[in-house]
Amino acid sequence: MQPIPELFNAVYIFPDQQGMQPLSKFDDMRYHFDACSLPTTPDGSIAEDDYGALMRKGGAPVKVIADFYDRNPDIYDWYYTAYALRDAGPHHGINSLASKLVRPSRGPVYGPVIVVKNAPASLWHLIGKAVSDDGLARTIWWYCRSGVDADEVFKERTLIRVFAARSLGL
Template sequence: MEEEMDGQPNAKNRHLYVYQHHTSNRTLHRRQRTEELNAVYIFNTDILCEDPLKDRDTLRNHLDTCHLAVDSERRLLPSELPELLNSSQYIKVCSFFDRDQTIFDWHYTMYARRDCEEPINKIASVLSGGKVVRGPAVILKDCPADLWASLDTTVTMDNVVATIWWYWKSGKDVEHEFGERTMIRVLGGQAKGR
């Protein structure tokens, strides 16, 4: 790994170093991995000395896409989130919709460590509905159970970055937006006779 003069990993390799550090206990070779990128890892925002919400490029530098193992129904294996977050104690922080306001059938869900003592994660906190999120977080796609079979679980970095940036810059209330779109989906399903 290239290093800067002070012995620290350079900016290009810093995220890889941190990701490897956070996932050092993972046994990637012992289980089959999906080929799709199905999660986005949000690094601790204190890793780099820059404001993670300065601009879209800086935001992107604090994220990384991941391959997480799934079962035959494309659900995460129970050990995946504890291993990625390096803690068996994690919580669902929030659910939020994509910035594309025509999407009602799926949403993102974010998980983070429970009772973490690490610094505040500014990026994750933008989406948390006023809750303070500490340490790393993970974003996955999710949907109502009756729509799971048709969900494309692939997560793209561009969409996640654009969505986080949209919530940050627009000042949209994540919980309010989630409630409104969920209501539209439910009412739309009732109108279709679901």
Template sequence: MGQQGIYNAVYIFPDQADYRPLHSFDDLRALVDQCALPATADGSIQEGEYGALLVKGGAPVQVIADFYDRNPDAYTWYYTAYALSRGTPGDGLNSIASAIVPPSKGPIYGPVIVVKNAPASVWSSQGKAVSDEGVVRTVWWYIKSGVDPEEVFKERTLIRLFADRDM
């Protein structure tokens, strides 16, 4: 077997007629895939790369959510999800992404890209690889547990700030 590539992004497809991603782990899994975006030497991805992957020829994008992994010990890094700035129902509902954003930002339409992110103070020490399985299991955990991704983000960010302060 050849060496696996390093993937620095996860692509979440809009809902498809034959899948119920909020009710079935396997259906959720079927709508998520790994991908690789061109990155600089420090692992940063140019903003235009997100739009180019979401729409042929590019499109404006926006951050729709920052959310931590389901692992309670993960507080030095988190996921950031990007979507089309002007997604419309014609782009297809993305119920997976809609489940992790605050109600004021939803529903989300069109494809979504998820990358690994970290505060600038620790960015260089973080690996940039993203596991589609990790994202799927994390989103499934948020959906099934009923835990609010925004609340988890606030709590873990506070933990990180206190941990940084103690160093």
């Protein structure tokens, strides 16, 4: 009998590591990712307190820094949401990977970041909650290398999903 693989529902993105440039090559970038499991409610959601507890001993308030779609252009029903410490600053270390997901005008992202799958409320119950650290790494690598703006992709795909739902009468 084959063992059942453990499913992870989040990915932890470490701040830049000394001596490594996460944006220079894929292997260096991949070193900054770690799949993890956070406790969930029966519907698969994660309490905001659990994000902060993973990022800082004793917990801390968090904020959403980005919603962004997977690199696969056929995915419209779910997206990633990235959370960072609300009070993170330069002393936490820059997170170059997460900074690529936000508009430059918002400034750099500092400290660790947690990424989970998300969806509109009407689709939440339909999506799988498992997150692949390799899939997320490839998506962020795509955003970094292609020069595509994550916020623009999010707006475009969301608009397409909304218009498709309306045309289907959903």
